Amino acid sequence: MPRATPRRTAGHGLTLSPEAVADMRSRLPAVAEATVAAIIEEVPSYEGALSGPMGENIRNAVQLALGGFLSLASGRRGSDPRTPAAPAVEGAYQLGRGEARSGRTTEALLAAYRIGARVSWREMSTAAVANGVQPETLVDFAELVFAYIDELSAASVAGHTDELATTGRVRQRLLERVAHHLLNDSATETVVDAAERADWVPPTTLTAVLLPESQVRSVLASLSPATLRAGDLPGLEELALLLVPDAHGRARGVLLRTLRGRGGIAGPPRPWLEVRASYDRALRAHALGLPDDTEAHLPRLVLGADPAALADLRAQVLAPLEGLRPGTAEKLADTLRSWLLHQGRREEVAEELFVHAQTVRYRMGQLRDLYGDRLDDPDTVLQLVLVLGADRVSRPAAGQG
Template sequence: MATPRRTADHGLRLPPRAVERMRAELADVAEHVVAAIIDEVPSYTDAFSGPMGETIRNAVQLALGGFLSLASGRRGADLTTPTAPAVDGAYQLGRGEARSGRSTEAILAAYRIGARVSWREMSTTAVRNGLDGETLVAFAELVFAYIDELSAASVAGHNDELATTGRVRQRRLERIAHHLLTGSPADTVLATAERAGWEPPKTLTAVIVPEAQVRPVLAAVSPGTIAATEPPELDEAVLLLVPDAHGHRRAALLRTLGTRGCTAGPPRPWLEVRASYDRALRARAAGLELDTEAHLVPLVLDADPSARADLRAQVLAPLAALRPGTAEKLADTLRSWLLHHGRRDEVAADLFVHPQTVRYRMGQLRELYGDRLDDPATVLALTVALA
């Protein structure tokens, strides 16, 4: 990671009136920062609710207050010292985020948003209170240098936490995934989850993610997501088990996955997530991406390709003696006739032929199949085979 810009000896001294006005607006700026982070980083939605949300809001306001002390030249505002409250708070925030399962991408995204919102609002106030253009440029440099230092402190805290406890927890989470995917007894899975400090959700959704997309996806989904990095069936991809992405939350998950080349199985009761993974695997093997639930018909029809081929050969046996071209035309006509419930004009439009041609071909087919075209079992078999 690049060395962050430093705020020591910056030389900027904002006019006292501008600092006073910005300090009076700190609470509002902090609220706007938090609202923007919640809106743009989904994994922080729950973190900002309840008592924890108030703690974070206060921390944001404290960081902004420390910045104004720095910008006004107040003594003791040198952030290069490791005991500076804002930097120490950022370091502890990073450790806490690692314990919560959030990635550094989520933290850095929050800092980028915080810098953007803070700069927009504070610079507007500063200009209204007489800040000249040259000083405004120096003010901008200091804002982003300050954010750089806080970001670096949080990343350091995150890395330190992972170095001490994170790897152990990750191994335990991967054991949960292993037990779930291999069909271990429920008691074994529950005991492993308890040792990992992982709260079982109502449902889990299996998502196959290309390796290059894992980090941004993890930054946007629930921090309780388990990453199974080495399932034997996957090549250059990672399996994520996403908790409680059912109901209206599935739409949010699919938006997150977007065009990243991921495949999401259906939500299933968490102990039955292997079924979700199996469907995602089948869809991926068939070249189907994103939402397996949008591809149920081809997944069902291709669940046993050999059986479907045998069925097709069986139900099309009456056409076997015909020339290949004739057999193909009659099979296409039969398929369209079945799908359009025998409506001749719609069949003709589908096949780009005259309705009389459809009538002629169906006459041929009735001669070949006889009364079987009126038999529900035969109609079902033909529909499945020709779908």
């Protein structure tokens, strides 16, 4: 319904004679025809649009509007003094909604109203003069005509605005439904049907992006309009989830530059139906406090996939160091890590740890006493690399001599 606003036509003092009103009413079909013809000629958006049913609707709308005006000018009132021509105002509101659905702008709609006002005034003022309306009354008549047209055009703009808002909300809900199905492993047929209902063309890939709610508006301005936004993320009330289309290859660099400094994290690009995998990785990265790009933190993500299992493995493979003083145990663990990663090249180990090569030799002697032949066992070496490598990834700065 059109918004209730004060109306300039309410309480007007003009009353035309019954004869003048009757004559003007008889001219309404011709006025409507002339109005439609002028709109077609002067407003490009309506060229070809007012033939057939659409043209008939506009003619009927013009006649309804002018009929309401004549009721107003003859002194007849509706029950509500704020809306003396309520049917015409409601018709104008619905006209605005229809024009929004047709894809025409409010500029085109207001241009049509201006032309309608001009044509209507020309025809009706001619009838008024022919029926003996005096010049001073004609001035009041003109003021009422244009005030009335203003009311109708305002109602149409309100209808146009409301239709766009309603359409936007409905489509947003449909797009959120697509995201919901993608993230909840719905059947392919269900996801595809949801995409069709939302008029959303599936991309080649989707990339999940987590970022603070406060950053969403500015980030969305730089992303594809086809980006999906998912809502209601359990446990992530202060974060938003975006599913960004085709942010793979070179386009990933653009996405990462957009996210830089905004506290977001981008998962890997995945085929659009498999975007849940991208979301899961972004979630794990967020839980670990990793910034920007999950693909820059793959070792941390792999080694942190099961923290409890990693802790148990650590306890097993570092058990030989348990009886040592903490400082000694830490130095030996750092040395063993470097030794394994540098494949036993003593000079490189010494350089990394900032110690003498003889110190490395001494520490490795201690470690062989503790581990025995296990340091030559591939399975033990693998376990040590995993545990000590996880320490290196989470604590890049190695312990120093």
